[in-house]
Amino acid sequence: MSSFEYNQAPLRVVFGTGTLSKVPAELARLKASKPLILCTPEQTFQAEKVEEIVKLAQGITPVGVFPKATMHTPGNITDEALEFLKSSGADSLVSIGGGSTTGLGKALAVRTGLPHLSIPTTYAGSEMTPILGETVGGEKKTRSDPAILPTSVVYDVDLTMTLPPGLSATSGVNAIAHSVEGLYAQNGNPIMSLMALEGIRSLAASLPTIVSSPSDVPARSQALYGAWLCGVVLGNVGMALHHKLCHALGGSFNLPHAETHTIVLPHALAYNALAIPEVMQKLAEVLPGSDGDAIKGLNVLLTNLKVKRGLKEFGMKEEDVDKAADIATRNPYWNPRDIEKEKIREVIRRCWAGEEAR
Ligand code: NAD
Incomplete structure (x- = not known):
């Protein structure tokens, strides 16, 4: 270790x-x-x-x-x-x-x-x-x-x-995003990784139930427990590309916080995937339906949660993609893979269009 x-x-x-x-x-x-x-x-x-x-x-x-x-x-x-x-x-x-x-x-x-x-x-x-x-x-x-x-x-x-099912779903994926980035944080540690994986496991298991049965108390309890753990991770280790993209997009184009996190997460993870093979494997283990592929697991989760997948659905214009790429690659956070502006532009374009991450 x-x-x-x-x-x-x-x-x-x-x-x-x-x-x-x-x-x-x-x-x-x-x-x-x-x-x-x-x-x-x-x-x-x-x-x-x-x-x-x-x-x-x-x-x-x-x-x-x-x-x-x-x-x-x-x-x-x-x-x-x-x-x-x-x-x-x-x-x-x-x-x-x-x-x-x-x-x-x-x-x-x-x-x-x-x-x-x-x-x-x-x-x-x-x-x-x-x-x-x-x-x-x-x-x-x-x-x-x-x-x-x-x-x-x-x-x-x-x-x-009383948290509406739609906001429960996106708010829960916002929490999952904290833990995903905590797993490959530059200042990460085994304790935070334990909390991160348990947080993701709890939320991925409970959120689909909440969307179909919002009054399911055990699912609500499991989700809140998971959110707590993910919040601890956010508070203790540094965040990377995903959070930088969401701050840039949310701050500059007035996009809703939790919904933006939900759309961006699979794409940001796909960008980093090759640089973090062990994390991808651990993530796949806690995401139901992943078949060993964490990106597939996230896509399955988002489909089950019936969330919107494109930033254009929240009013972002196609011509904003270039501006977003400029802002997101300025003063980048530490990231496990080097930040390449053209590739980040393509990540943002896919988020804008609502294409499935791969
Ligand atoms: P929010 O607090 O803006 O809530 C969204 C809406 O849902 C509000 O109208 C709220 O009143 C309503 N709502 C909340 N809980 C409800 C409930 N149980 N029942 C019915 N309605 C409810 O949304 P959010 O996603 O929790 O927070 C987003 C804000 O938090 C952003 O500004 C973001 O930057 C910030 N944030 C900060 C940190 C941090 O560590 N500093 C971490 C995460 C989010």
């Missing part, structure tokens, strides 16, 4: 069904008595449920709900939330939602030093990372800082039951 370095970020996790009832105890652990609750407008109903539960606890008085979390953490929303937070006298943050809401929680926590309890409701995995992407003046800037990592995380499977 080659040498490696391993860091374990200090973060407490509570996992299960009905765990929302444990939020007051978790806040008490953090010595928090005046939490501000964050959510998107669509998830106000879940935030209000948290508020109700917390209100019943002795010694905790929530200061209110800020229901304006937005994709890509725009600076104006963070400024507004910060003002609300300061005037409310909040001593802690509770974010309930997907990566957009977790992002707002992180943005506020890193600015104020307040403890941040994250309650994820998608499979994006942001709650497990010290990474924050913020958009100011139309430009998304990403930074990493230990102070960005939430203080504790409550996973409640019940909250994921």
Whole structure:
């Protein structure tokens, strides 16, 4: 085995069904008595449920709900939330939602030093990372800082039951993408690879069931467990071509986050395949229907999930393919295979057209 370095970020996790009832105890652990609750407008109903539960606890008085979390953490929303937070006298943050809401929680926590309890409701995995992407003046800037990592995380499977099947599928593949790239990360290690493979195995087994039976509790539980593991991988090792492509495409052409990850993953993996034969073999072992071919396994999974396969279906224009190739090959992340602009252009064209990866 080659040498490696391993860091374990200090973060407490509570996992299960009905765990929302444990939020007051978790806040008490953090010595928090005046939490501000964050959510998107669509998830106000879940935030209000948290508020109700917390209100019943002795010694905790929530200061209110800020229901304006937005994709890509725009600076104006963070400024507004910060003002609300300061005037409310909040001593802690509770974010309930997907990566957009977790992002707002992180943005506020890193600015104020307040403890941040994250309650994820998608499979994006942001709650497990010290990474924050913020958009100011139309430009998304990403930074990493230990102070960005939430203080504790409550996973409640019940909250994921309302995640629509389509978003469950793409959000789950977004999680799988973190683990796929974690398997060939330059700073990867055997512990992260264990988590990555278990995360992919859990999601690949459960997501098709969720799409056909969204109320299947064991499948929902298995998917959330897998998403947690994939989030740990994202937070601990570096990402490569796939994530660079998705950042370039999502940031420049306003493409939806999870859907873009879903379309790009098989193509980015196919580009890298020859450079990572052992990873391809391990991946094939955890992807049902692969017949020993990881790309085939991903194609089978995406077909079963009934997801859209072309970026053009989300409004990307064919003439944007060249621009995307320019952006994606500028300041490239480390990647197991050299980045060749013409070949990357072809990868992006295939993603745009919705062709099957091979
Ligand atoms: P999201 O948070 O934007 O949620 C998408 C929509 O689904 C929202 O309207 C939300 O309210 C709704 N939703 C979420 N959970 C629901 C549920 N259980 N029931 C019903 N509706 C629900 O989507 P996302 O994919 O989780 O997050 C994407 C954002 O997170 C992007 O900005 C991305 O850059 C960021 N992200 C960051 C990291 C990181 O480590 N920093 C990791 C992953 C994603």
